[in-house]
Amino acid sequence: MARLRSEKRRDEIARLAASHGLTSVEQLSARFGVTASTIRRDLALLTTQGKLARTYGGALSLEPHPEATLRQRLGEAHEAKQAIAAWAATQVVPGENVILDGGSTNAALAEEFKDFRDLSVSTIGLTSLEVLADAEDIEVILLGGRLRTVSQSFVGPVTEAALERMSFDRAFMGADGVRADRGICEKDLQQTRLKELMMSRADHVYVLAHGAKLGQAPFHAWAVMPTHWTLVTDDTAPVEQVRIFRAAGVEVVVVETVEEQTGA
Template identity: 30%
Template sequence: MGFHTGVTRVAHTSRRGALMDRRTAILETAQSQGRVTVDRLAAQFGVSAHTIRRDLNALCEEAKLRRLHGGAEFIDGSANMPYAARAILNLEAKQAIATTVAKMVFDGATVFISIGTTPAIVARALLAKEGLTVITNNLNAAMTLSENATCRIILPGGEMRLPDRDFLNAAAIGLFDAYRADFGIFGVGGIDEDGSLLDFHAPEVAAREAIRRNSRRAVLVADHTKFGRRAAAVGGRLDEQDLVVLDSRPQPPFAALLPPIAARLVIADQERPR
């Protein structure tokens, strides 16, 4: 009887270890990609969709993931992560977007660049351009472009927001109203199912909208994890942008947002519309 009890205990411990290993791996995948789906995880780990749903629910209860239709997204402190940690989330997708946007920008252009990691990565891709005038409230983008001696950089004053290293005061929002840019390059906190654009704070929306209305070509840059990502402040719509640059097409129900903007949609590394 003692032998069987010991075997049962070992088996239980083994199953628990496998469970914890799988959930750790799910969390790491979500952290690196931004979002995970039930079907892909089930195939990856060779378990049922029901098992994966239990794993996701457990991680959501621990406030490490947020449940989405068909999967979940990483939220374990992501809104307050250090900038460097956020910048590497879905990095390949952001780099593909940046490379595509950089091909659109001509030498000597005036460019608005918003806060956020994707616009800052776009700034890195713009380093090869000559004679840009860059107006930005994103210090990370400004420092990157300062490596190009031909670039003129204009920043707002006031207190810098940490740990993001950006400016979101009245001066920052007013700065975008004082200029007219050839290109306005900006990210977004999330995109809702009805096409509404979301951010975490009202000043982020105000700055983004100032960029849009004062740009000859307003360019929204967003990786696919932004679809369905929740944020409290709302302003602007997907179909109001001059160009929308994505790394890939989102899954349903968000795929329905794309046909109405097909002429203004650019998928990274594919030929952009004229």
């Protein structure tokens, strides 16, 4: 991503710590395109200001972890999400029936589908629906239910009832955090129950998560993963986290992100 001025960078670090919890110096250094020593100075200042609590190798917000809105997430890790979505689109072939989870990375994947032919796309996300609304050669199915305004996606028994009557070639999942030992982390249990049902109805499951989400646990609701699934992340992902997922038997795809660099 383009480098931010010091004050804006520190504001973004505090926001990321609040929404994602523990964040490593290495991740922040890669994300903002500055040195680790610069990040450590930022963390020290934020700690002095009472905005963060330092931990070994990272920072922990002093505030409860609020759930970021979809609008906030749309501007986060943009290049990484685009690269992840572009790779995910290459896995889909004409005639398939796929389902998109809510979230900004799946909205980017919907953009990749706009020029596809002979494809059926089901989604719980209003953003993906909006992207594909004018795609004449794609069958679009919106799974209704109770709208979560913060994520602009549907959950609840109505959504689940629709899913129980469907099956998919591929499911593309989003995540607030993802861990090899626990699965997908989300704000509430309705979300995780729905994700488990979506994954159970698909032949192939992909979790689309940029590097900052790996190993993170911002909330306390978890979706248990199927036996076989693929994690698709970007090249800012911590090497140790990638190793942990692969050691757990998860197929991991790391896509290259090309980030625009400008002056500080």
